[in-house]
Amino acid sequence: MAKLDFSPIADTTRRAEIVALLRRAILTGQLEPGQKLNELRISEQMRVSRAPLREAMRELVQEGILTSIPYAGTFVIDVTAKDIDDAYSLNKVLDEFAIELMWKLRDQRFFDELDRRHEAVKQATRDRDTTRQIETALQLHGLIHEWADNSVLLETWQRLTSRLQMYFALHQQARKEVVPAEDVHETYVALLKGNDMRAAQRHAREHIDLDFEELLAYARGLERRPSKGA
Template identity: 40%
Template structure:
């Protein structure tokens, strides 16, 4: 049997960990225990640590010095910050590419929208989160703006956790099937000002719904041991 490449092995472990976190099996704020995870996945701690480092780079996990590694938790304040910065970043990205939206860009955006719709139809919540990231990421990639892409990469992990919390809050198996139709239509259209308004509206709706869920969670009394 052919050996599995080291990076592939690491990626498989990272994918499994990410799925468990986005699915709520490993809750926000939880500490990761390497010995328990290594036993669960049947792997040595070397590739497990590489997978953990990958998720730290993605912004899903964080390391607290002298304490351990934890799943990032999303607060109401985090949602406000994500909304404010992402609204401005995505607007800036569209302003950069607006006059350069060629057939390749339009086709790619449509293809990613179709892929997102397919995951929603399949009821695959975790895949829909990654597909939604890919859909929104298209405009950042099209800018060719290296610093903007760096910032976007830093936001991706938080957005995955943000959307997972939003879906769990409303018992969803992904975003609404028509949730990106207006966004796509305007992104392919000719009215930049209408696109600016849609970005603001699209992101505000999701932020307010998720904040309501998180605010209720934060107000609930802690469970007694």
């Protein structure tokens, strides 16, 4: 018998597909913060009834990227400078924790996967595909959480990531120019391969602070002229 691992087949419910579609639209900034999601209009565009759409929206509300007001509507969350600040400071704590947990679990497979994801970032950078660049950078960053072997931590990080991705996308979209991002991750990857855990933790902290300042400045600008929604 051939030794073959089958991965689980895709969830083939409309709901799941709608969730994926909506999430992508939000995280790439196609749906702006504060914007209202009209159920009838969206369901007609997707050729789907409102039932699965509403269920999908309910999921995204719990995921924290939509917010719902009874009888008023469901909206893309508003991004405030404080939100970004809060998310980042928590993210730092989680990163430190993740590195501590996964440090002695590192093996060849980890290093290979690390390189693979690093390569994906570099590829996206070469392609000048900013959206994909954000996506791959976060995936690279997420590896430590996946490797930490703590399901609750991973889940928590993924929730945070959703929002971070949205913030970054907005940021990128705002300043039209393509980000250079030479290779900010080179040091990070090297440290994760090394033997100094403390150094890796310290770097994770500082590396994050890098883009953070820019992002915060952008967010503060946003707050002065709040979005109207559509």
